[in-house]
Amino acid sequence: MEWIIAAGVAGLLTLFDLDRTFYVPAKAAKKFLLYCWWWGFIAANGLLAALLYVNIYDLEALKGFPLGVRALLVGSAYLAIIRAKFTTLPIAGKEVPVGIELVYEGAKTFIFKRINQIAKAARYEETNALALASKLEDLGRRAKLSIDQDALLSLEEKNSAGKWVLEVLQDQNSNDLEKRTALANYILSGQRID
Known part of the structure; x- marks a missing residue:
């Protein structure tokens, strides 16, 4: 056995x-x-x-x-x-x-x-559904909260992810839907779209 x-x-x-x-x-x-x-x-x-x-x-x-x-x-x-x-x-x-x-x-x-x-x-499907159903500001807040609540991220990783969220929100080369999609993807999977 x-x-x-x-x-x-x-x-x-x-x-x-x-x-x-x-x-x-x-x-x-x-x-x-x-x-x-x-x-x-x-x-x-x-x-x-x-x-x-x-x-x-x-x-x-x-x-x-x-x-x-x-x-x-x-x-x-x-x-x-x-x-x-x-x-x-x-x-x-x-x-x-x-x-x-x-x-x-x-x-x-x-x-x-x-x-x-x-x-x-x-x-x-999951990312598109969240991106289309949410406002950019809400996704930004939710992404930041997700980072803050993630017990597996080191302080350095939290800072890097927070900086990335700000970059997405302030990106002049991306439209609103692209920003929402990037943030929704991060919220759902923890993966960044660069």
């Missing part, structure tokens, strides 16, 4: 990677498809980590550890192991990795593109 621990740890690390990479609004039009890609990728990584554990749990290097600790180690190391490359080959002036990494990165890129397409469409 320790393989479940290895799968869980690898799945959790994959979840963290997805969450760090993508902002997906709660109201995504293709939410079922998004969940299929999202949770399918997590499950696939968990399954591969479990298979890895089943195949290496009795290696001499791991025998000194209790089974549960072995599972934690394998689950934690899975993403590093899966990125292992046996060699690199020069192809068209580029060093191309040959090994498990090539297949893993190809699959990851394929899945991330699909998730990103769904997330971008949902972010577009």
Whole structure:
């Protein structure tokens, strides 16, 4: 049953990677498809980590550890192991990795593109709705409040974001809708449009 621990740890690390990479609004039009890609990728990584554990749990290097600790180690190391490359080959002036990494990165890129397409469409709809429904002054206040209330931003990051909000509000080269869109995007995702 320790393989479940290895799968869980690898799945959790994959979840963290997805969450760090993508902002997906709660109201995504293709939410079922998004969940299929999202949770399918997590499950696939968990399954591969479990298979890895089943195949290496009795290696001499791991025998000194209790089974549960072995599972934690394998689950934690899975993403590093899966990125292992046996060699690199020069192809068209580029060093191309040959090994498990090539297949893993190809699959990851394929899945991330699909998730990103769904997330971008949902972010577009969400940002436009807020920008069209709000006055510029309200969005400016809300963006400033969002910055002030963000416990994850350092003082330097808060100052930089506050300066950016002022720049957006005072930008002579952008029209009102462009300013509202930039502020709405920041309020919803924390991402700045430059």
